[in-house]
Amino acid sequence: EGFIAGVSRGDHVQPDTDYVPTTPDNIATRRLWLELKYNNDEPVLKKMSAVSKPSKKVVMKVEELQNLAAGNRSQFIKGLQPGEIAILTTNYGVLELRDALEKGAGGELLCRAI
Template sequence: MANTDPISDMLTRIRNACEKRHQTTNIPLSRMNRSIAKVLEQEGFIDQFSEAGEGVQKHLVLSLKYSGKQKVPTIRSVQRVSKPGLRIYTNRRDLPKVLGGLGVAIISTSKGVMSDRDARKEGVGGEVLCYVY
C-alpha cells in the first residue's frame, strides 16, 4: 500500500521510537525527510542522522536524544500541521511560535525547509509542516 503522507509517517516513527525509548529509528529516505531531519539536528532534538541501505531500500537512521538517568526524550511532542487534505500556509509576519519560542515549527519555504526562527531571519513564509517540542 502506498504511503500518502511520508512526513506524517516520519513523525509517527519518531514519536513511537521516543515513547519506547529506542536509541535509533529508521525512516524511508526522501529529500523532504532528510531536510526535516537536518532541522531537527540543528535545533538539538536529535543527536545525528545518517543514510543507510542501497537503492530503493535507502533509509535515514536517526539517533534520538534523551536526557537524565530516566532517559527523558528531548522530543516531547511532534504534531503534523499541514496535511495533504488541508495545507496550512503562513506569511513571514504570522509565523507561529511554538510554546512561546521553546518549541520549533518546521516550515517549508522557497529557500528550503527551515525552523520558524530561521524563516523569521530570512524574512520568508511558507507551508507549516509540523510543530516539535
C-alpha cells in the same frame, strides 16, 4: 540545542543513501526521517504533531509566522508556547520557524513539537 539531531529524506523502509527525487510515482512512499536527541537516555522531544496535511496545506507568510512565534494565533493555528518549535518547508529548504524568520521566508508549516 533543539530536539532533532538530523533530518534526512527516505522511503517508508529507511533513509536514502543517495538523493532520490520525489515524483508522482513514488510520492506515497516518501518520508522524512528524524534522528532524535537524547539527554540522560530520555528523548528531548516529547510530542510532535502534523499541521499541514495532504488534504489541507497550511502555507503562511512571514507576518503570519511572526505572530505564531510571538505566541499569537495565526490563521487557525494556535501560537507557539515556550519551549515549542515549528518546522516548515521554504525556498531555503526545511527550517525551524525562527530560522525561516531570520531569512525572511514564509512557507508550508509542516509540524510543531515540544
